[in-house]
Structures are given as C-alpha cells and as structure tokens.
Amino acid sequence: MYKYNDFDAAFIAERNRQFRAQVERRIDGSLSEEEFRPLRLMNGLYLQLHAYMLRVAIPYGTLNSAQMRQLAYIAERWDKGYGHFTTRQNIQYNWPKLQDVPDILDALGEVEMHAIQTSGNTIRNVTADHFAGAAADEIDDPRPVAELLRQWSTDHPEFQFMPRKFKIAITGAPNDRAVIKAHDIGIQIVEQNGERGYRVLVGGGLGRTPMIGKVISDFVTEVDLLPYLESIVSVWNQIGRRDNKYKARIKITVHEHGIDEIRRMVEERFEQVRPTFGGIDQQLLAEIRESFAPPAFRKAEIDDYTRAYDSDPVFRSWIDTNITAHKQADYAIVSISLKAHGKTPGDATADQMRTMADLAERYGHDELRISHEQNVILPHVHNSDLAAVHTALKQAGLATANIGLISDIIACPGMDYCALATARSIPIAQEIATRFDELKLEHEIGPMKIKISGCINACGHHHVGHIGILGLDRAGVENYQITLGGDGTEDATLGERAGPGFSYDEIVPAIERIMNAYLAHRETEAETFLQAYRRLGLAPFKAALYPEAQANAA
Amino acid sequence: MPRAFTPKVITANALLEGDVVYLTADDIWTRDLDAAELLEDEAHAQLRLIEAQARVHEVVGAYLADMKPSPHGPEPTHFREEFRRTGPSNYFHGKQAEKNHV
Numbered sequence: 001m002y003k004y005n006d007f008d009a010a011f012i013a014e015r016n017r018q019f020r021a022q023v024e025r026r027i028d029g030s031l032s033e034e035e036f037r038p039l040r041l042m043n044g045l046y047l048q049l050h051a052y053m054l055r056v057a058i059p060y061g062t063l064n065s066a067q068m069r070q071l072a073y074i075a076e077r078w079d080k081g082y083g084h085f086t087t088r089q090n091i092q093y094n095w096p097k098l099q100d101v102p103d104i105l106d107a108l109g110e111v112e113m114h115a116i117q118t119s120g121n122t123i124r125n126v127t128a129d130h131f132a133g134a135a136a137d138e139i140d141d142p143r144p145v146a147e148l149l150r151q152w153s154t155d156h157p158e159f160q161f162m163p164r165k166f167k168i169a170i171t172g173a174p175n176d177r178a179v180i181k182a183h184d185i186g187i188q189i190v191e192q193n194g195e196r197g198y199r200v201l202v203g204g205g206l207g208r209t210p211m212i213g214k215v216i217s218d219f220v221t222e223v224d225l226l227p228y229l230e231s232i233v234s235v236w237n238q239i240g241r242r243d244n245k246y247k248a249r250i251k252i253t254v255h256e257h258g259i260d261e262i263r264r265m266v267e268e269r270f271e272q273v274r275p276t277f278g279g280i281d282q283q284l285l286a287e288i289r290e291s292f293a294p295p296a297f298r299k300a301e302i303d304d305y306t307r308a309y310d311s312d313p314v315f316r317s318w319i320d321t322n323i324t325a326h327k328q329a330d331y332a333i334v335s336i337s338l339k340a341h342g343k344t345p346g347d348a349t350a351d352q353m354r355t356m357a358d359l360a361e362r363y364g365h366d367e368l369r370i371s372h373e374q375n376v377i378l379p380h381v382h383n384s385d386l387a388a389v390h391t392a393l394k395q396a397g398l399a400t401a402n403i404g405l406i407s408d409i410i411a412c413p414g415m416d417y418c419a420l421a422t423a424r425s426i427p428i429a430q431e432i433a434t435r436f437d438e439l440k441l442e443h444e445i446g447p448m449k450i451k452i453s454g455c456i457n458a459c460g461h462h463h464v465g466h467i468g469i470l471g472l473d474r475a476g477v478e479n480y481q482i483t484l485g486g487d488g489t490e491d492a493t494l495g496e497r498a499g500p501g502f503s504y505d506e507i508v509p510a511i512e513r514i515m516n517a518y519l520a521h522r523e524t525e526a527e528t529f530l531q532a533y534r535r536l537g538l539a540p541f542k543a544a545l546y547p548e549a550q551a552n553a554a
Numbered sequence: 555m556p557r558a559f560t561p562k563v564i565t566a567n568a569l570l571e572g573d574v575v576y577l578t579a580d581d582i583w584t585r586d587l588d589a590a591e592l593l594e595d596e597a598h599a600q601l602r603l604i605e606a607q608a609r610v611h612e613v614v615g616a617y618l619a620d621m622k623p624s625p626h627g628p629e630p631t632h633f634r635e636e637f638r639r640t641g642p643s644n645y646f647h648g649k650q651a652e653k654n655h656v
C-alpha cells in the first residue's frame with residue numbers, strides 16, 4: 001500500500017497547523033463564520049443537524065490495520081464510539097466538537113490520513129473497486145492509477161475553485177463494482193491488442209439530474225491518461241456553468257454541448273496539455289506500482305475449511321453469501337457486513353473496527369477496504385483461515401450473512417444527521433431489514449439492492465438501486481418515492497419511478513408488496529428481481545404497489 | 555393578502571459543540587426548546603433575528619423556525635425541528651440523551 005513520502009507528510013502537517021490556527025481564530029472571534037466556513041470545508045468539517053461532522057478521506061477505500069485502529073481510537077476519544085462508512089468509501093464522525101478537530105486531524109496524520117478535499121468544489125476522493133488487487137475478474141489493480149490521480153489532484157492549483165465538485169471512479173475489472181458510470185469521470189482498465197489502456201467515460205452522475213456516463217474515449221494509453229484527464233477537467237473548468245449550481249456539474253456540460261463536441265474540445269486541449277507532461281507522472285506511477293505489489297500469498301492445507309463448510313450451516317451460509325472469488329488459488333475475498341438486521345447501515349463501533357483491524361493483521365495481509373456499499377472487505381484471506389475469521393466476526397456482531405441481499409441496504413445519513421435532508425433514510429433501512437429477516441425471505445428473494453437517499457442529492461445512489469427509495473418532504477410530512485429497475489453495474493440503468501410516494505408508515509409494506517409480486521411472477525428461482533423486472537416491466541409491480549388504483553380502474 | 559405570520563423561535567447551532575440552541579427572552583442561548591422565546595409578532599421576530607445573527611462568536615446559522623404554542627412552551631410544527639430538538643432516531647444520542655442528565 002502507498003506510503004507517504006516526506007513531501008506528503010510535511011504537506012499534511014502544514015495543513016493541520018494552518019487549520020489549528022484557523023480554528024483558534026474562529027473561536028477567539030477574529031474570523032467570522034463566513035470567513036471560516038470555506039476553510040473548515042476544505043478540511044472536511046461540516047456543520048450538520050445536531051453537531052459538526054468530520055468526513056475523513058479513505059483514498060480508494062484502502063486501509064491498513066494501524067489506520068483502522070486509529071479510526072477506532074478517534075471514535076472513542078473524540079466521538080461517541082462509532083464511525084459511519086459512506087458510499088464515497090470515506091468515514092464520517094457525527095459528533096466532534098470544534099476545538100477537538102485539530103487534534104483529530106493530527107491523530108489522522110500520524111497514520112497518513114487526512115480530511116482534505118472531502119468537501120468543496122474540488123476533485124474529491126478517487127473511488128475504486130473495493131475488490132481491487134484481489135478480484136478474479138480483474139485485468140489490473142486500479143489503485144496505482146487512483147493514487148496517481150490523488151497526488152495529481154490534491155491541491156492542484158488549477159482545480160481548487162471549479163464550477164462544482166468532481167468525482168472520479170476507477171475499476172480494473174469488466175464487472176463494474178465502482179459504479180463508474182455514475183461519476184463525473186469513470187475509468188475502466190482495458191486491454192487492446194495486448195496493450196493496457198483505459199476506457200474513459202464522462203458526464204455520469206446522480207443527484208437532481210441523474211445521467212449515465214458516456215464514453216469519451218474507448219482507449220487512452222497509459223502515458224496519455226493523466227494529460228487526457230487534465231484536458232477533460234480543464235475544458236469543463238472553462239465552459240462549465242457557474243451561473244447555476246444545479247447546472248454546474250460536468251454531466252450538464254456534456255448534456256448541453258453533446259459528447260461529440262466535448263470530445264473534440266478535449267482532444268484540442270489535449271494537444272496543448274500533452275507536451276507539458278514530461279514523463280514525471282510515468283516515473284511516479286512506476287514507483288507507486290511497487291507499493292501496490294501483491295502480498296506474499298501463502299500455501300496451506302484447506303481440510304479444516306472443507307470440514308467446517310460441510311458441517312456448520314451458519315458458516316456455510318456466510319461463505320455462500322459473503323465470499324467472492326479471489327484471483328489467487330485457495331484465497332478468498334471476505335465481505336464483512338455492516339448491515340446487521342436492524343442496525344444502521346455503514347456504522348461500526350470502535351470495538352468492531354479493532355476486531356476488523358486485528359483480523360486484517362492476523363489473516364489478511366494487513367489490508368482492509370471500504371466498499372461504496374458501506375461494508376468492509378478483507379481482500380486477501382486464505383481459505384484455511386476463513387473459519388477463524390468467521391468465529392471472530394461472530395463474536396463482534398459482524399458475521400451477518402447478507403451481502404447482496406435485501407437487508408444489505410445502502411442508506412445515506414438522511415434527516416437523522418444531514419442538514420440538507422428532506423426525510424429520514426436510516427430507520428427505513430432498519431425496518432426493511434428487520435421485516436424481511438422476520439419473514440425469513442431474504443435468501444429466497446436472492447440478489448437485491450435497495451438504496452435509500454434522504455434527499456434529491458442522492459448520496460444513497462437510489463437511482464441505481466434495483467429498488468430506489470427517495471425521501472421527500474411533502475407538505476410537511478415525510479414521503480418516500482420508489483424507483484424500480486435501477487442498476488449500478490456495467491449495465492448501468494436509472495430506475496423508473498413507480499408512481500405516487502408512500503408515507504413513512506406505508507413504505508415498508510410497499511416494499512413487501514413489490515417482493516411478493518416478484519416471487520409470484522418470477523419464471524424460476526434463478527431469475528433475479530432485476531431480470532424479472534427487465535422482462536416484465538413496471539406493470540405487475542405497479543399493480544402490487546397501488547391495488548386501489550387497479551380496483552378503481554376495474 | 556399576505557400570509558398571516560405564524561409564531562417562531564430563533565434557533566441556531568452552538569459554535570463550539572455544534573448542537574442545537576434556542577434564544578430565550580432574556581437573551582440566553584438554551585438547549586431546551588421549552589425555555590425559548592416564542593415570537594408572535596413579525597416585526598419583533600425580525601429584530602430579534604438580526605440581534606441573534608450578530609452573536610457570531612456564540613452560534614452559527616441563526617434562523618427563525620416555525621413553532622406553535624403549548625402549555626409547556628413552543629412546539630415544532632415541522633418534523634425537521636422535531637428531530638432537531640430530539641436527536642437522531644437510530645441512537646439515543648443528542649438532545650434526548652442529554653435531557654436525562656438535567
């Protein structure tokens with residue numbers, strides 16, 4: 001994993017020193033809130049409904065055990081003993097006090113972490129496939145490029161005051177687990193005639209005006225990638241709309257000018273930008289690559305694993321649900337669910353963080369990942385260690401076998417924390433999970449992605465949920481709109497609105513009716529909800545959702 | 555016809571803790587909505603807001619929030635203010651927990 005060099009460490013220390021002085025000046029009254037606000041946001045500090053919130057970057061979702069332990073320490077020392085992992089692969093602390101934040105930032109600096117560029121109109125934390133470097137279907141590990149992009153974009157003078165924020169996601173596998181089509185720029189590592197390169201998409205995004213990203217180039221070579229991306233951002237920085245916040249994202253620029261025109265402008269800009277890259281970035285990339293070399297995979301007997309799998313149904317269910325194929329023989333990718341039924345999606349207590357850190361250190365080559373689906377991954381576990389890992393997770397309340405199932409819900413903080421929210425999302429997720437657990441239907445239903453946002457900003461990715469739920473304020477009451485058929489993978493699709501929204505009390509029963517309709521209409525048990533939806537369309541689900549309308553029409 | 559003025563309180567977040575506070579009639583920031591001053595006259599409310607917003611070293615983002623009178627003090631009319639005075643629904647944190655200490 002990437003280690004800070006002297007420059008990185010000095011840069012973070014200097015930024016923290018500056019911010020400490022700014023906080024002092026805010027508290028002693030020499031800075032007004034108007035002056036202080038942009039400064040705190042540059043350091044990831046928001047003011048939410050009940051408290052400040054600190055958003056800490058976890059670059060491309062990768063952590064080691066020391067970092068995870070430090071996150072636990074911060075949660076305990078300065079917060080309420082837990083942290084919230086987000087769809088941006090970051091962690092948020094919901095209760096820091098203003099005067100403690102400089103100490104928290106120093107504590108993060110000790111483990112090479114920070115909260116810079118987690119807010120504001122900058123290039124945000126670059127996100128990546130959470131199975132990067134481990135997945136069996138991967139062409140190449142996307143993280144060296146993600147790290148290169150992080151270094152290029154951090155404090156880049158041209159990109160500090162852009163029209164809006166800018167999000168980049170990268171995957172090294174054809175199966176897209178990083179939702180690259182819903183980012184300002186999406187990058188996919190591809191191979192053409194034996195050469196490695198990048199397919200680049202632009203103009204995706206969710207929020208008020210959801211758009212699926214469009215291919216701007218099918219193949220950018222390795223040496224051209226950074227100048228090409230810089231050209232995209234530069235063109236947008238110039239022509240992107242600054243007159244209207246809601247039209248400022250690059251998806252609108254692409255939509256208004258058309259992808260062909262944008263491509264032409266980018267290529268023109270590229271001619272100017274390309275010569276300014278003298279190859280330094282390639283040297284850097286080569287160095288970064290070394291720090292992402294695969295771990296020293298080991299060999300061991302797996303008889304115990306096979307025995308446990310055959311004899312212990314709880315272990316077997318967990319393996320069948322939470323394990324993904326690894327590129328290395330006899331290794332597994334373990335997804336640790338932060339979605340215990342009835343608990344807050346994405347939350348982990350300090351003790352749970354320590355358990356996960358210990359397991360990573362002991363059995364996982366010291367690596368952890370945060371997924372945009374708000375779970376934690378141990379990317380490299382030898383099969384012979386899976387039983388021990390499972391036992392330890394069970395003791396920590398982390399062994400829920402529900403990855404990819406109906407209770408593995410993405411939910412943004414919503415009106416329980418977020419100042420922008422129009423309704424709550426967390427309790428809806430809790431109740432759906434609890435309900436389907438009671439019904440004992442979740443394994444029967446199979447693959448199902450429910451995603452919930454507490455406002456139109458769509459941090460909960462509801463547009464690309466198989467079932468999306470959007471919480472709104474309708475005349476002073478919480479109201480939940482359902483979209484169906486969304487998909488965040490390589491076949492990215494925006495969900496279709498099912499009809500009028502539901503009240504807080506009606507939304508869980510509404511989801512149950514959709515699931516019953518699916519179970520009644522699927523052709524075979526192997527047909528997933530999404531497949532059934534694509535075959536049947538909205539009609540049967542609409543009928544299940546709005547039985548009164550059916551009755552009235554009859 | 556202009557819409558009739560509905561009663562309000564002044565609320566903000568405390569500068570240091572970031573938690574929700576309300577302005578009382580004697581110009582103290584309180585954590586307890588019951589103790590807040592209910593403003594029933596529009597001109598008076600605007601004046602009080604200007605005064606509150608000037609107290610930038612104590613609070614952030616002062617604004618007028620709709621309330622209705624009740625025997626024990628102002629009551630929220632919108633769920634957002636209900637959550638602000640209670641705390642999150644997924645944990646017993648925030649105001650609901652602090653109330654027990656008082």
Ligand code: SF4
Nearest residue numbers: 412418421454455459
């Ligand atoms: S979707 Fe809205 S409510 Fe949810 S976290 Fe984002 S801004 Fe807040």
